Amino acid sequence: MAIKRIGSQTVKFQNPPSIISTYTIVGPKEGEGPLKDYFDMILEDDMWGQESFEKSEAKIQEEAIKAAISNGKLTNQDMDYLLAGDLLNQIVSSTYSARSLSIPYYGLFGACSTMTESLSLGAMLIDGGFADNLVCATSSHFSSAERQFRFPLEYGNQRKFSAQWTVTGSGATVLSANGNGPYITYATTGKIIDMGVKEADNMGAAMAPAAIDTLLTHFKDTGYSPKDYDLIVSGDLGKVGKAIVLELMKKEGYDLTDIYTDCGVEVFDIQQDTHAGGSGCGCAAVVLNGYIYKEMMKGKFSRVLVMATGALHSPTMNQQGESIPGIAHAITIDVNKD
Amino acid sequence: MENMNKKDYQKYAEKKIPKPTYLKNIILAFLVGGAICTVGQMVRAWLTKNGLDEKSVASGTAIIMVFIGSFLTGLGVYDKIGKVGGAGAAVPITGFANAIVSPAMEFKTEGLIFGVAAKLFTIAGPVLVYGVGSSIVVGILHLLFTRGR
Numbered sequence: 260m261a262i263k264r265i266g267s268q269t270v271k272f273q274n275p276p277s278i279i280s281t282y283t284i285v286g287p288k289e290g291e292g293p294l295k296d297y298f299d300m301i302l303e304d305d306m307w308g309q310e311s312f313e314k315s316e317a318k319i320q321e322e323a324i325k326a327a328i329s330n331g332k333l334t335n336q337d338m339d340y341l342l343a344g345d346l347l348n349q350i351v352s353s354t355y356s357a358r359s360l361s362i363p364y365y366g367l368f369g370a371c372s373t374m375t376e377s378l379s380l381g382a383m384l385i386d387g388g389f390a391d392n393l394v395c396a397t398s399s400h401f402s403s404a405e406r407q408f409r410f411p412l413e414y415g416n417q418r419k420f421s422a423q424w425t426v427t428g429s430g431a432t433v434l435s436a437n438g439n440g441p442y443i444t445y446a447t448t449g450k451i452i453d454m455g456v457k458e459a460d461n462m463g464a465a466m467a468p469a470a471i472d473t474l475l476t477h478f479k480d481t482g483y484s485p486k487d488y489d490l491i492v493s494g495d496l497g498k499v500g501k502a503i504v505l506e507l508m509k510k511e512g513y514d515l516t517d518i519y520t521d522c523g524v525e526v527f528d529i530q531q532d533t534h535a536g537g538s539g540c541g542c543a544a545v546v547l548n549g550y551i552y553k554e555m556m557k558g559k560f561s562r563v564l565v566m567a568t569g570a571l572h573s574p575t576m577n578q579q580g581e582s583i584p585g586i587a588h589a590i591t592i593d594v595n596k597d
Numbered sequence: 598m599e600n601m602n603k604k605d606y607q608k609y610a611e612k613k614i615p616k617p618t619y620l621k622n623i624i625l626a627f628l629v630g631g632a633i634c635t636v637g638q639m640v641r642a643w644l645t646k647n648g649l650d651e652k653s654v655a656s657g658t659a660i661i662m663v664f665i666g667s668f669l670t671g672l673g674v675y676d677k678i679g680k681v682g683g684a685g686a687a688v689p690i691t692g693f694a695n696a697i698v699s700p701a702m703e704f705k706t707e708g709l710i711f712g713v714a715a716k717l718f719t720i721a722g723p724v725l726v727y728g729v730g731s732s733i734v735v736g737i738l739h740l741l742f743t744r745g746r
Contacts (some may be wrong), residue, residue: 311706349697411703413670414720415679416694417622420615455603456610464610497611507601 263386266480269447272515275411275596276385279392280331282546284323284402285433286427289537289545292527297549298428299326302580305427313351326391327431327548331392338433339390342381344590345374345398345540346383346409346425352398362394363552371466371495371568372449374396374543375428375588376400379446380436382590391436398429399539408459408574422460423497424533426526427594430544431567432552443557445591447477453584459577462570463500463523465513469585471497471507477564478513485515489560492551493587494543494567495523497535512569522567543567551592558596561594629682633689637662640710659690666691670698696720 261300263270283298290301302319309315316533320343328335341360343353344367357364366492369376384390402412404425410416434443452472456465470493485491496504501521508515523536547565554560566589577583601609640661644654664691669675675695679686686692700719703714717726 328623406703410720411699413673413676413695413699413702415670415676415692415699417680417683418658454601454610456607461610461614464613467610468606491655499610499615502613503610 266476268450268476269445269480270383271445272382272386272417272443272565274386274445275442275444276434277435277440277442277565278432278592279435279438279502279554280327281307281552282327282330282341282427282434282547283430283545284319285545288531289526290427292531294546294550295429295528297553298545305400312400312403313347316345316352316403318356320352320396320398320401321360322336323398323429323431324356324360324394327433328394331433331435333433333470334391335362337359337392338382338394339386340393341396342367342374342377342393343396344368344377346404349410357420360558369569369586369588370569371538371540371542372567372586372588373496373540374547375565375590378432378434378443378590379448379588382443382446383501385434385436392433394431394433395427397540397544399425399427399541401425401427402436404539408572412450418534419460420462420534421499423462423495423523423538424527425539425544426545428541428545429485430541432546432548440596441510441592441594442596443590444593445595446591447473448474449479449587451584451586453582454581457582459572460585461499462538462572462583463497465570465583466496466505466585466587467500467503470500470504470587473566473587473589474508477509485513486516488518488562488564490551491515491564492546493521494568495536495538496568497523497538499535508591522559527549555594562591565590626683626685628685629678630685630689633686633691637689662690663694666694667698670695672700676722693724712741
């Protein structure tokens with residue numbers, strides 16, 4: 260019997276796992292953004308001494324994981340699992356980062372939703388009694404994403420206003436069965452929602468319906484309403500997706516105006532010329548493990564709904580005429596256990 | 598979300614996208630494209646002054662402009678010109694050089710064969726295929742209707 264399951268898509272943890280430590284590393288552009296003071300490490304050079312962007316991204320993720328573990332006063336041997344993912348084909352950044360870490364590893368792909376996907380699964384592993392400590396991580400890199408999904412860096416094209424800017428960075432979270440919070444109390448797993456948006460430079464609109472579906476389901480399953488939260492944050496819907504969520508949620512009877520924002524909107528300043536805002540697995544990862552976690556520790560927020568959003572976009576399927584499926588996974592992070 | 602069908606949503610989402618600044622883009626494309634062509638004209642005049650015949654002047658100008666486009670791509674400047682100039686930077690031959698040199702630089706990490714050589718024409722390839730292809734079609738039409746006269 261699935262006794263921890265409530266409603267159609269949510270689990271309520273009986274012994275909520277605690278976030279015991281985090282670490283974030285970002286690139287130079289993110290390090291000039293409005294959240295710069297919340298990041299643990301800002302790189303001066305996004306190559307970080309590596310020969311390629313992919314190798315650099317793997318190093319960024321590896322170092323974030325190592326630092327998060329040592330921040331929690333633990334070692335790699337204490338970690339029962341590593342749950343990690345990224346945007347690149349065969350999730351290479353995660354594989355090559357995991358190569359030297361020697362932690363039992365599950366590689367995940369949920370595009371930009373991977374941070375809360377990994378935390379949902381991690382929390383289930385701990386509450387299920389399968390692990391005492393584990394680490395969840397994701398990364399993305401502007402330049403490795405550009406060359407895989409778009410154009411060479413030096414190609415002189417113009418980006419649309421709805422286009423987003425992939426965040427260079429990685430965030431890692433250590434979860435533990437023993438800790439003093441903040442705790443992960445609920446996880447709502449999203450379904451794939453595809454409303455037929457085909458434009459790869461309008462990911463916000465492609466993902467927004469999935470975000471709305473997960474939000475509505477979360478409120479229905481848990482009985483929470485927006486006023487039970489101090490902050491509701493989506494992963495990387497950007498300005499276009501955020502506007503859609505606010506408007507359509509209002510139509511559904513939920514006014515989120517004062518408590519809802521999006522990591523992609525927050526991570527860059529309007530002067531940084533990123534158009535609709537940040538995106539990528541690293542976007543939700545650095546905002547969650549940087550800004551949100553640190554502000555929760557300071558007491559600014561006591562209950563936050565974090566919902567990383569993924570546009571499960573494949574250039575191949577897109578060129579074959581297919582639309583972009585969206586997904587969103589939500590987790591409740593609470594300074595109290597219940 | 599259930600009460601909204603896909604078509605309605607797409608129409609609705611379309612309206613949420615900020616409109617491109619068409620007039621500004623057109624003016625900038627005109628200025629940037631015009632500036633590149635003015636440089637081309639200066640090169641042409643300089644080659645003519647130095648006594649090259651008409652055919653050599655045409656090839657010489659193309660060679661020099663391609664070099665300038667490639668060089669500025671290598672310096673990391675041409676993508677900035679392209680960002681401002683749009684089609685004004687893409688259409689002249691310097692833009693063609695940019696479309697070839699930028700993937701060559703980007704994919705050198707995968708080696709000279711599977712990287713540089715294989716990816717060289719990822720952007721310019723379709724332009725070449727349909728450019729050369731349409732010139733063959735026009736050539737055949739010319740032959741058919743004028744019988745080679």
